[in-house]
Amino acid sequence: MDELEAKAGSQRPKGYSDLSYPARNMRAMETTCIRLARSGEGVCGRRAVKVPERLCRYHFGEYLAEQGITCVGPGSDGEELCRRNVYTRRSRLCVSHRNQKAAGEELRPIRHTNPPGVKTPCRFPDCGRPAKAHGLCSAHDAQSRSGDGTLKPCVVRRPERRSTFYRVDGLKECGMCLRLLPEEEFQDSKHFKDAKMWHCRRCAADFHLRRTFGITIDRYEEMLAEQGGVCARCKQPETNGKRLSVDHNRKCCPTYKSCGRCVRRLLCHRCNWIVGRAEESAELLRNLAAYIEEWDEKLGWVDGVNLKTASATELANHAQTGPQAVWLKVRGRQE
Ligand SMILES: [Zn+2]
Ligand SMILES: [Zn+2]
Ligand SMILES: [Zn+2]
Ligand SMILES: [Zn+2]
Ligand SMILES: [Zn+2]
Ligand SMILES: [Zn+2]
Numbered sequence: 001m002d003e004l005e006a007k008a009g010s011q012r013p014k015g016y017s018d019l020s021y022p023a024r025n026m027r028a029m030e031t032t033c034i035r036l037a038r039s040g041e042g043v044c045g046r047r048a049v050k051v052p053e054r055l056c057r058y059h060f061g062e063y064l065a066e067q068g069i070t071c072v073g074p075g076s077d078g079e080e081l082c083r084r085n086v087y088t089r090r091s092r093l094c095v096s097h098r099n100q101k102a103a104g105e106e107l108r109p110i111r112h113t114n115p116p117g118v119k120t121p122c123r124f125p126d127c128g129r130p131a132k133a134h135g136l137c138s139a140h141d142a143q144s145r146s147g148d149g150t151l152k153p154c155v156v157r158r159p160e161r162r163s164t165f166y167r168v169d170g171l172k173e174c175g176m177c178l179r180l181l182p183e184e185e186f187q188d189s190k191h192f193k194d195a196k197m198w199h200c201r202r203c204a205a206d207f208h209l210r211r212t213f214g215i216t217i218d219r220y221e222e223m224l225a226e227q228g229g230v231c232a233r234c235k236q237p238e239t240n241g242k243r244l245s246v247d248h249n250r251k252c253c254p255t256y257k258s259c260g261r262c263v264r265r266l267l268c269h270r271c272n273w274i275v276g277r278a279e280e281s282a283e284l285l286r287n288l289a290a291y292i293e294e295w296d297e298k299l300g301w302v303d304g305v306n307l308k309t310a311s312a313t314e315l316a317n318h319a320q321t322g323p324q325a326v327w328l329k330v331r332g333r334q335e
Pocket of ligand 6: 231232233234235236267268269270271272
């Protein structure tokens with residue numbers, strides 16, 4: 001590039017500044033269409049295919065029509081000739097007739113295009129979507145080109161994407177489940193005009209559960225009801241204000257994600273963490289339990305109270321509030 005420019009510079013006549021010398025962009029201006037744009041505002045500016053005339057493909061056809069050169073293909077609606085603007089001067093055919101000729105077909109009349117705003121429906125029964133190509137909607141056209149080309153009803157996978165959602169009496173419509181819900185059911189978000197997410201909290205949780213653990217929010221709530229809303233092992237409610245964790249077998253799915261088949265029960269964060277840290281080893285946990293019991297016995301701890309070092313009042317308090325077993329032991333020591 002630099003080398004070329006240096007060479008061009010050396011060939012320039014003396015006395016020419018860089019600005020006055022015909023540059024590459026001048027050449028680009030010469031090769032764009034100079035006719036009025038189809039929208040009626042400004043020049044066309046598309047690439048000129050006819051350089052001396054400086055016309056684009058579309059305006060070249062218009063230019064030839066002004067000179068009486070139009071398509072000689074068969075016309076529709078009783079007309080003898082097609083008379084549309086030609087695509088190439090030599091073939092004397094419009095773009096549709098030229099495509100027919102290129103495909104080796106016999107030239108036939110071109111069907112009239114719809115007036116603006118009127119769309120031909122897809123020719124698949126009960127499809128109802130506007131036709132894009134070959135009389136089919138985009139989905140059915142894709143079906144006809146893939147596989148063996150058999151057409152089946154097209155499935156609308158996602159709900160229609162909308163930028164606004166209905167609001168009625170202070171209720172907002174969830175974009176996923178389409179229910180009308182109070183504002184509190186939507187999480188705050190600075191990314192939206194109304195500072196609320198476009199889907200409800202339950203739908204957000206459902207999305208997370210499906211993606212991470214392969215279960216639905218319905219299954220989660222069913223499990224939660226079965227467990228009475230507490231951890232399946234320690235029977236304590238979750239203390240950090242969050243939902244109970246979904247525990248899964250890490251031998252099946254070693255990461256934080258689950259395939260859905262290995263989901264076990266809902267555990268509190270502590271229990272879930274312990275199981276994960278113990279790497280699913282029942283042997284290790286049994287070993288540790290035995291170790292804790294062994295040392296409690298050696299040091300004299302029973303149910304959270306050290307019977308060897310506790311004061312008399314502590315023992316008395318514990319006797320009233322502690323489990324029956326401790327109370328009996330204490331009484332046994334006092335006698
Ligand atoms: Zn043009
Ligand atoms: Zn034609
Ligand atoms: Zn269709
Ligand atoms: Zn929802
Ligand atoms: Zn799994
Ligand atoms: Zn627990």
